[in-house]
Amino acid sequence: MIDLKNLQEAMGDLEEDTVKEILRKVMEEGGAQAQEALGACQGGMDIVGARFESGEYFVGDLIYAGELMTDAVEILGSALVAEEASSGGSKKKMILCTVKDDLHDIGKNIVRAMLQAAGFDVIDLGIDVAPETIVEKAKEENIKIVALSGVLTLALDSMKATVDAFRQAGMDDVKIIVGGAPVTADACAITGADEWAQNPQKTVNVCKAWAAEQ
Amino acid sequence: MTPDELRQYRVNLFRDATSMERKPDRIPHLSNFWTWQVLDMGYKFSQATHDYDVMEKVMLGFHERYGFDAYQETGIRNPQRVTETLGDSIYVIDDEKELFFLQDHSYFETGEYDELIANPSKFVWEKVLPRKFYKFRPDMDPQLMVDCVKENQLFWTKSFERNNKLAEMGVPGLISPKNGFASLGIEYLFSGLRGIRGISLDMRRVPEKVQAACDALDTISAEPVVQSLMRDVPGPDTGYCFDMLVAILAHTILSMKQWEMFYWPPLKRIIDEVVAKDKTIQLFIEGSFLRFADYFRDYPKGHIAIQIESDDILEVRKAFPNCCVIGGMTSKLLSQGTKEECVDRVKYLVDELGPKGFILGQDKMMSYRVDAKPENVLAVCEYMQSMKL
Numbered sequence: 020m021i022d023l024k025n026l027q028e029a030m031g032d033l034e035e036d037t038v039k040e041i042l043r044k045v046m047e048e049g050g051a052q053a054q055e056a057l058g059a060c061q062g063g064m065d066i067v068g069a070r071f072e073s074g075e076y077f078v079g080d081l082i083y084a085g086e087l088m089t090d091a092v093e094i095l096g097s098a099l100v101a102e103e104a105s106s107g108g109s110k111k112k113m114i115l116c117t118v119k120d121d122l123h124d125i126g127k128n129i130v131r132a133m134l135q136a137a138g139f140d141v142i143d144l145g146i147d148v149a150p151e152t153i154v155e156k157a158k159e160e161n162i163k164i165v166a167l168s169g170v171l172t173l174a175l176d177s178m179k180a181t182v183d184a185f186r187q188a189g190m191d192d193v194k195i196i197v198g199g200a201p202v203t204a205d206a207c208a209i210t211g212a213d214e215w216a217q218n219p220q221k222t223v224n225v226c227k228a229w230a231a232e233q
Numbered sequence: 234m235t236p237d238e239l240r241q242y243r244v245n246l247f248r249d250a251t252s253m254e255r256k257p258d259r260i261p262h263l264s265n266f267w268t269w270q271v272l273d274m275g276y277k278f279s280q281a282t283h284d285y286d287v288m289e290k291v292m293l294g295f296h297e298r299y300g301f302d303a304y305q306e307t308g309i310r311n312p313q314r315v316t317e318t319l320g321d322s323i324y325v326i327d328d329e330k331e332l333f334f335l336q337d338h339s340y341f342e343t344g345e346y347d348e349l350i351a352n353p354s355k356f357v358w359e360k361v362l363p364r365k366f367y368k369f370r371p372d373m374d375p376q377l378m379v380d381c382v383k384e385n386q387l388f389w390t391k392s393f394e395r396n397n398k399l400a401e402m403g404v405p406g407l408i409s410p411k412n413g414f415a416s417l418g419i420e421y422l423f424s425g426l427r428g429i430r431g432i433s434l435d436m437r438r439v440p441e442k443v444q445a446a447c448d449a450l451d452t453i454s455a456e457p458v459v460q461s462l463m464r465d466v467p468g469p470d471t472g473y474c475f476d477m478l479v480a481i482l483a484h485t486i487l488s489m490k491q492w493e494m495f496y497w498p499p500l501k502r503i504i505d506e507v508v509a510k511d512k513t514i515q516l517f518i519e520g521s522f523l524r525f526a527d528y529f530r531d532y533p534k535g536h537i538a539i540q541i542e543s544d545d546i547l548e549v550r551k552a553f554p555n556c557c558v559i560g561g562m563t564s565k566l567l568s569q570g571t572k573e574e575c576v577d578r579v580k581y582l583v584d585e586l587g588p589k590g591f592i593l594g595q596d597k598m599m600s601y602r603v604d605a606k607p608e609n610v611l612a613v614c615e616y617m618q619s620m621k622l
Contacts, residue, residue: 033437074524079486082433120330125337125429171334173601205565
């Protein structure tokens with residue numbers, strides 16, 4: 020049996036060696052506690068998010084936390100897949116990508132890790148993704164939450180084009196959040212998106228609230 | 234005014250504003266326009282970076298049209314033709330979409346820090362450059378290197394010619410070449426060697442190696458500038474707007490603890506020497522900087538000018554009462570507002586921040602067409618040129 024509280028704290032403190040040691044122990048013991056361990060890691064990521072908001076952690080720490088969370092999921096991988104299959108798959112699916120004409124992915128990847136940690140099944144469409152590709156994927160997977168990332172000011176045009184594409188497709192029930200350096204409340208209004216964020220924790224909170232409503 | 238008189242007049246505007254004691258004749262106006270200039274003058278990015286005649290037309294034409302007092306960028310930021318001789322593949326230039334930017338790259342792995350620390354120059358030549366430029370290899374044709382050196386000479390010759398022509402139009406150089414530009418070790422790791430992702434992981438996993446690498450890189454980057462300052466005669470170089478420039482970018486990912494460990498010691502060393510020699514320094518800062526205000530509180534007025542992107546400039550003034558502030562004109566207003574709204578913003582800023590210790594600039598590196606409407610930029614420039622304090 021592993022100490023879940025210890026794992027959560029280690030994740031929150033970004034103690035990589037401790038986190039990985041505990042997770043490997045979970046797998047050595049057969050993986051029965053994999054889901055609980057993942058939950059503890061998710062709790063640890065909540066601590067990371069809170070420390071980011073309080074100013075104790077900064078962007079570099081979030082990048083590191085994202086890597087650590089990705090590694091954690093990888094270590095627990097096979098046990099989680101088995102458990103997910105047996106439960107029928109209950110995670111909320113959503114789409115995340117960097118919009119067309121923008122090739123930046125660092126911010127997107129941080130957000131992806133934090134959304135995954137928050138329990139979302141994130142379909143990451145990558146970078147420079149055209150509006151029609153996002154709409155098509157959303158239709159195909161019956162997605163109701165979409166997060167659009169961008170760093171360049173040009174990204175705002177692509178975000179607007181993506182929101183317009185969803186509205187033109189009659190998919191008004193899809194909630195869209197835009198995020199990244201050029202995004203402000205005014206910019207959000209121009210794009211027509213439902214919400215905006217300049218930090219990943221807000222993105223997570225908004226998406227969790229939307230998921231709870233659906 | 235003759236061009237020489239106009240040039241000196243403009244230098245004095247910047248010097249007076251930075252002094253925070255003398256009232257300038259009017260508020261100086263600094264251009265933070267970068268690749269936007271190319272598009273505005275009707276050219277494509279690749280044309281301007283590959284044809285020096287086009288770049289000259291861009292810069293001279295831009296000044297003729299708008300008449301800023303000084304320019305952050307005069308066409309020397311992107312030496313495409315030089316790097317392309319060795320096979321550069323990290324820039325993204327798309328003329329059709331009007332895109333121009335660098336992608337985050339890492340040129341070495343965590344396990345190679347000891348080699349970098351032992352001899353940073355050797356490491357860059359033998360490890361980094363071959364990974365950055367695909368033609369740069371031990372067995373490459375020596376003619377490639379000759380071509381690269383020639384292109385580099387041509388680039389700087391053309392840049393100096395361009396700057397001389399701007400000087401003949403009354404435009405001063407922004408930074409004195411005596412001590413020039415300093416980049417800190419952490420900045421090289423952040424944007425040139427290890428990339429944003431790589432350095433973020435390393436600062437957590439191997440902080441002592443990152444620290445040692447910063448120290449080693451500083452010996453060939455920041456330290457020579459400190460030594461140059463120490464050898465220099467006291468007092469400003471009054472032919473230029475500022476005596477020195479440091480671009481601060483990596484702080485955007487650093488926690489306070491990391492800032493204290495990796496950034497502040499070499500930066501403090503430079504600023505201390507600038508102050509000791511009664512010179513001025515422009516800090517060109519990306520992103521938000523308010524959280525670092527305490528580190529600057531003890532410096533006397535008259536030496537530091539901070540150019541801020543993301544923060545509210547009125548908040549910056551409060552947080553950095555001993556520093557001249559540069560900025561205030563928002564890209565948002567320049568791109569979405571009316572001419573009247575833009576000019577009203579200038580009047581408001583002058584009332585709130587002037588007349589001492591304020592230089593008007595744009596709140597971001599103006600890069601893409603959507604960043605500003607030309608008519609708004611023109612309205613602001615015309616107002617600035619006609620204002621009297």
